[in-house]
Amino acid sequence: DTGVSQDPRHKITKRGQNVTFRCDPISEHNRLYWYRQTLGQGPEFLTYFQNEAQLEKSRLLSDRFSAERPKGSFSTLEIQRTEQGDSAMYLCASSFDRGPYEQYFGPGTRLTVT
Amino acid sequence: AQTVTQSQPEMSVQEAETVTLSCTYDTSESDYYLFWYKQPPSRQMILVIRQEAYKQQNATENRFSVNFQKAAKSFSLKISDSQLGDAAMYFCAYRSTSNFGNEKLTFGTGTRLTIIP
Numbered sequence: 118d119t120g121v122s123q124d125p126r127h128k129i130t131k132r133g134q135n136v137t138f139r140c141d142p143i144s145e146h147n148r149l150y151w152y153r154q155t156l157g158q159g160p161e162f163l164t165y166f167q168n169e170a171q172l173e174k175s176r177l178l179s180d181r182f183s184a185e186r187p188k189g190s191f192s193t194l195e196i197q198r199t200e201q202g203d204s205a206m207y208l209c210a211s212s213f214d215r216g217p218y219e220q221y222f223g224p225g226t227r228l229t230v231t
Numbered sequence: 232a233q234t235v236t237q238s239q240p241e242m243s244v245q246e247a248e249t250v251t252l253s254c255t256y257d258t259s260e261s262d263y264y265l266f267w268y269k270q271p272p273s274r275q276m277i278l279v280i281r282q283e284a285y286k287q288q289n290a291t292e293n294r295f296s297v298n299f300q301k302a303a304k305s306f307s308l309k310i311s312d313s314q315l316g317d318a319a320m321y322f323c324a325y326r327s328t329s330n331f332g333n334e335k336l337t338f339g340t341g342t343r344l345t346i347i348p
Contacts, residue, residue, distance in 0.1 A: 121275075150335065159235075159322050159338030160276075173334060208276070210336075217264050217283060218326055220336060222276040 121223035123209050129229045130199055137195045138226045142211030149192050150220060151184055152208040153177065160208055166192060167214060199230045233258045233325050237339035244313045245347045251298075252308045252342045254323030264326040265299070265306045266336070271319040279321070282306065284328075310344075318346045 122141045130136050142149045147168050152160035163182070164174045168189035178184075181199075186192040196203055206227050210220040234257045244250035256265070267279040282290045282299050290297050294314075298307045310317055320343050324336040 148334070152336075157340070159324075159340050160336070162335035162337070165334055175335075216328065217281055218334070219266070219278055219281060221278070222268075224275040 121209055121211055121221055123207075123223040123226050125226060126224060127227045127229075129231060132201060132230055133198055135195065135197045136199060136228065137193055138207055138209075138228075139191060139193050140209030140223060141191045142209070143221055144190075145213070146211035146221075147189065147214050148212045148218075149186055150210040150212070151192070151194050152210065154206040154208055154225070155204075163194075196228075199228075201230045204228055204230045233260075233263075233327070233337050235323050235325050235337050235339040237323055237342050239342045240340070241343045241345070243345040243347055244310075246313055246315060248313055249309060249311045250313055250344065252310075252321050252323075252344065254306045254308070254339055256304050256306065256323070256325050258304070258325065258327075260327055260329070262328045264328065265297075266324040266326070267295070267297070267306075267308045268322045268324060268338075269317075269319045270322065270341075271316075276322070280308065313346050315346050315348065318344060320344075 124139045150165040151163040154160040166186040181197045184194045206225045208225045209223045212220045263284045265282045268276045270276045280292045294311045320341045322341045323339040
């Protein structure tokens, strides 16, 4: 296992379209996190999973956003009716569920909404 | 809620010299984890070093070390013998040790480090 992978790496879409991103965590990790990073800022937490259960969602995660981790392995993040404000880098990370909870990040999916 | 502040948007250092990046945080918790992450241009975020708040000894990883001042809520990163490959955005991050509702990392806004050859 070589680390966290994300697909696609880049996505350009038109406003109003739906997009879906995929994250494959490190296989031994049972926790999976989604963050959003805008230009010049640090990542901001969106949501996280313990196995297949979504345990926490940020207020940043509007109703247009939905995330799943159906079998406790890979996860998908879907954005419906995209808006220009959704343009950002979407980062996925994974970790064990015990200290020190180091999170390992994927390369991210850069979304551009035109 | 916890906050993390990095007051230096940009720093530069001559190759082979030493540089210190600053980070302060605000929390009411007594136990937590602190991390420094490195994000090279167009590349993924990499964990550089971590510190557990209950440990008084400052963490060290090769050329990277921290100065953890718990009372002052300060967590600076020192990079010794700077190399061209150290050029990146550096993010300070906080994580509670609580296992309920505090699993996320809270990041600062980052410091862009430039290495001058």
